[in-house]
Amino acid sequence: MCLGIPGEIVAIVDDADDLASVEVSGVRRTISTRLLADEGVRVGDWVLVHVGFAMSKIDEREADLTLDQIRKLGRTYDEELEAFMETEIV
Structure with missing residues (x-):
């Protein structure tokens, strides 16, 4: 399963x-924010990350709720975090 995961x-x-x-x-990890170039990102922003790309900006409350739900998936969360650790744009 491939999920987007919130990151700051x-x-x-x-x-x-x-x-x-x-x-x-x-x-x-270093990620690409090119998909959000029109919106712009800055330190402190929360984004939904998928395979090394910031897909959308989200607020901190949505990030917390999403992380909480992903953690409840158990092994799926662990697998997504492992995939995140292995993916880096350089």
């Missing part, structure tokens, strides 16, 4: 190439 933008890595560092459950 913790740093802008490369503005010109639309790269940002996002943190998900204590794990940091």
